[in-house]
Each structure stands twice: as structure tokens, then as C-alpha cells.
Amino acid sequence: MTTSLQQIVDVAERLWPPSLAEEWDNPGLAVGDRAATVTHVHLALDATAETLAEARRSGAQMLLTHHPALFRPVRTLDAASATGGLLFAAARDGVALFSAHTNADSAPGGVNAVLADLIGLRDQRPLVPADDANADAGLGRLGRLPAGTTLGEFASDIARVLPSTASQVRVSGDFEREVSTVSLCSGAGDSLLQLPQVQATDVYVTADLRHHVTLDARAEGLPAVVNLSHWASEWVWLPVAARQLAEHLPQVRFTVSDLRTDPWDFAIAQ
Ligand SMILES: [Zn+2]
Missing domain, CATH: 3.40.1390.30 (NIF3 (NGG1p interacting factor 3)-like)
Structure with missing residues (x-):
């Protein structure tokens, strides 16, 4: 039995209804073909070049994040730009980008x-x-x-x-x-x-x-x-989210990134 991206989106949107999202938010599918087959979903807090590369290396066809990849207006898909480059790479590599943001906060x-x-x-x-x-x-x-x-x-x-x-x-x-x-x-x-x-x-x-x-x-x-830490306060949700998805989609593999996308790398104690 194959599972389509749409079937995963359906489960995600039952767990974290888009109607619960704040008005200013933009969760949901940012990149992807809803008819594509998905056997492996990778979860991370942020969609970055590093978490996308991790998803690709692990063979995942979908990167599910808390923070939306598409949030502020994007003017170019120049591979050298930050958000445009991420969207370009995701589409090129066949990794769908999906997020559950303030809807997952409130669910x-x-x-x-x-x-x-x-x-x-x-x-x-x-x-x-x-x-x-x-x-x-x-x-x-x-x-x-x-x-x-x-x-x-x-x-x-x-x-x-x-x-x-x-x-x-x-x-x-x-x-x-x-x-x-x-x-x-x-x-x-x-x-x-x-x-x-x-x-x-x-x-x-x-x-x-x-x-x-x-x-x-x-x-x-x-x-x-x-x-x-913003990252730590929300990262703890990912293993729970992966378990909830797996309960409904036992045929799909779910993995959680432990890459720290917290932007602060070290602190100097005084
Ligand atoms: Zn956040």
C-alpha cells in the first residue's frame, strides 16, 4: 500500500486543524506534489539548508516542520538566496515542505x-x-x-x-x-x-x-x-508529533531531527 503526500497532509490537518492557526500565520504545504508517494517523513523545528539536507540524506520525501518555510514574501528562487534557495532545493530534490505552526501550538x-x-x-x-x-x-x-x-x-x-x-x-x-x-x-x-x-x-x-x-x-x-530557548521549548513537541502521526500512518517511517537550529551556538559565563 502506498501513501500519498495528500494522505499525510490529511492526518496532519486532523491533528493540527488549520482553523486553529493565527490570522498572520502561513502553515500547511509550502512545496510538494500532493499525489507523490511518501514512505518516510522527517520532522524538524525549522526548515533550513541543514535540516533539508538531513531529510534528503535519510531518504525522506517530506520535511515536516513547526516553523513555516514560507513566511515572509519571497522574491526569488535564486539557489544562493536563503528562503528562495531552500524552496528551490526542496523542489529540485523532491522533498515536500509542510508545517504545523500556530495551529499545532493551539491544538x-x-x-x-x-x-x-x-x-x-x-x-x-x-x-x-x-x-x-x-x-x-x-x-x-x-x-x-x-x-x-x-x-x-x-x-x-x-x-x-x-x-x-x-x-x-x-x-x-x-x-x-x-x-x-x-x-x-x-x-x-x-x-x-x-x-x-x-x-x-x-x-x-x-x-x-x-x-x-x-x-x-x-x-x-x-x-x-x-x-x-525558543528552539528547545518547541523541539520537545517533535517526538510526540511523530508518534501521533505514526499511530495513524503505521506504514510510513517518521524520524525526528536532533539538529539544534537554535541560532545561539555558545555563551560565555561571567
Ligand atoms: Zn516557534
Whole structure:
């Protein structure tokens, strides 16, 4: 029995419905022939020259990523350009590019839910519920820890379960402060920092936080913030996504890239 690219897209879009994507987003199929046969799908967080080469070397006919390959307008498919070159190479080498981005963030069991599970959050619910019949759908997660702990221990526990990166786990708040209620948003979570439901928790966990928004949030009363590597906070979703796809498509091989596409290569401790 052969499996077409379209059959894989159908399963992916049932797991991570495009209707859950943010308005500004562009998930879905970027490159590919929906009728083509696919026996092997490679998963990575980002579509880069390196992850595409890895997919090609492993014999995969599809690279499924979290971040869309096509996001900003592309003016050329010049093989020497960044995005245009990637699209050119994918088409030339017969590797389809597909992404599940904010739709996978908001889906039940998706990126945010995986991070919340890993942190051990109980009584999880979305931070910003989706306009959807499923109450588990929505951006970010709220929950509580099974037992109160200190902010320092909490951040150390997260550092242990995430892949290590130069970005590390940085914390704003007192090490000894007691924390039990948690809000989180995998990936860049600046935009949710001012929400009252975030401010009401003991600690907000996200990535890519900037200086001023973090200072403002602290001044407005948010007790503590844990800033993760964007890549690490979302990479943890990939093995779960691969398992979910394989349950529906047992005849297809799914592999997960462990290439670190976190852009930071090293840090100097001071
Ligand atoms: Zn992201």
C-alpha cells in the first residue's frame, strides 16, 4: 500500500486543524506534489539548508516542520538566496515542505500541551481559549504544579527536561520564591505577558522575552518569569508529533531531527 503526500497532509490537518492557526500565520504545504508517494517523513523545528539536507540524506520525501518555510514574501528562487534557495532545493530534490505552526501550538495535545506535560502541570487549560468547540484548544497553557516548590527548583527541573542550548534557562525573580501556579507559552511569548490571566500566576514560562516587556511585566506585578530557548521549548513537541502521526500512518517511517537550529551556538559565563 502506498501513501500519498495528500494522505499525510490529511492526518496532519486532523491533528493540527488549520482553523486553529493565527490570522498572520502561513502553515500547511509550502512545496510538494500532493499525489507523490511518501514512505518516510522527517520532522524538524525549522526548515533550513541543514535540516533539508538531513531529510534528503535519510531518504525522506517530506520535511515536516513547526516553523513555516514560507513566511515572509519571497522574491526569488535564486539557489544562493536563503528562503528562495531552500524552496528551490526542496523542489529540485523532491522533498515536500509542510508545517504545523500556530495551529499545532493551539491544538489539544499540541506544542503548548507537550511543554505543559513535560513541566508536570496539573489542571491544564488554554491561556487564550480558541473560538472552537474543543475546550482544550487555544494558545498557551495555565496550570498548577503538583506540589509547591521554589522558583529556583522549578527552573532547574525545566532545565533538566529540555535539550541543552547556549540560550540556557534564565530566570527573573527570587530563587527562593514559592511557586505553584504557572502560565506558559512555547516559543516567543512576549505578546501574552500583559494578559491578566498570566499576571495572576506565580510564574510565566516562555522564550525570546525582551528587556522592556519583561521589566514592564515585573513592574506591573508578575512575580516571576522563566525564559527558555525558543528552539528547545518547541523541539520537545517533535517526538510526540511523530508518534501521533505514526499511530495513524503505521506504514510510513517518521524520524525526528536532533539538529539544534537554535541560532545561539555558545555563551560565555561571567
Ligand atoms: Zn516557534
